[in-house]
Amino acid sequence: MGKQKIIIVTGASRGIGYDTVLELAKNPDNQIFALSRNKAKLEALQKMCANNNVQIIPFDLVTFEEDKLIRAVKGISSIDALINNAGLLINEPFDGLSIKSWRTIFEVNLFGVVQLVQTLLPQLSTAERAHIVNIGSMGGVQGSSKFPGLSAYSASKAAIANLTECLAEELKDKNISVNCLALGAIQTEMLAEAFPGYEAPVTSRAMAAYLAEFALNGHQFHNGKIIPVAVSTP
Template structure:
């Protein structure tokens, strides 16, 4: 059984991922700013505490947990994300930076902290968006969000190259529309053809096995066209 860290676990895909892994017997550290939904599950295989990727103090809580409980991390799923749907000319640089502090800098800091605890067979899976893929369909109002999701695609490629001799493996999944709370915030009334549980099932399997076949790769996980 694996030790797995999942960010953004209070709802949507992250919440479903935590349940799926735990039900299979894996040990899960579920991190999110609001840990109440996960705590309410009372699942013996899930540990959780409030964690904000943009808060340096919360990384000290993570250090303490890992030092006391885990000597190795097998899978890190960078799932947390901050969404801003706002016209570019109305977006302050402070708001732009807030998105990047979570979606880019927070992902980089957490990954940097966890890599030393991972073996060659470890796997870092970062969740991006089709909006961050060059040449994909773009939507107005998502300048900060989609560009931040493009950044983690390139970071993943760079990490895979830098650690190709020692491991772990790094891959990034660019998701299409999934029926989550975040999707409703971005596109009110839109109904996606994929549920959070369906996507979580795919990500779970990929995080456990995808590193046997992929490293430094962007996989577009979308059933819509273009």
């Protein structure tokens, strides 16, 4: 048996987060905490994992009941990796995109991450070297191609990219590395909402395999980096 790793994955009820939990759970040395709002889907995911190493945290990153989260992670002394994968995309032309939608997108894609990192800092700073992986988007990268309907989403992903650089600096003395993967098109339900009819060249499972490996080992080679992970536009 190798060294046990404790990993938190947000947005685990579907898409890349779901497949990343499945991937990580193949190794019985990994202990995974899967977070999203949809309890039934998390329970179904847990059942899919034969090593009995997945615990679920039904949790809304917008309402953010901090006490509930603290109770859920109470028994954990340290967290080796936090994968901030949960994301919200609303595809709406700018002139019709309400300020309420802007706020909700930023609540999930930015403030949810901020609060999660703040809440989990005690356990992240006691790991040998923890790795926070923020899932960004090519749309949030300066100078990349932009697409109509995605202004709030892309702006929120630009914000998470910048936050990554800031946190890497601020948390380095706590033994925490922070990186951002700026993803290109991956075949998921979110992609279908953003680009109806478009077929992405990368599957969610393939992305999940890359992400699981990166979360566990990428911080040996990167810190404070925004890494494009894209083979196509979009």
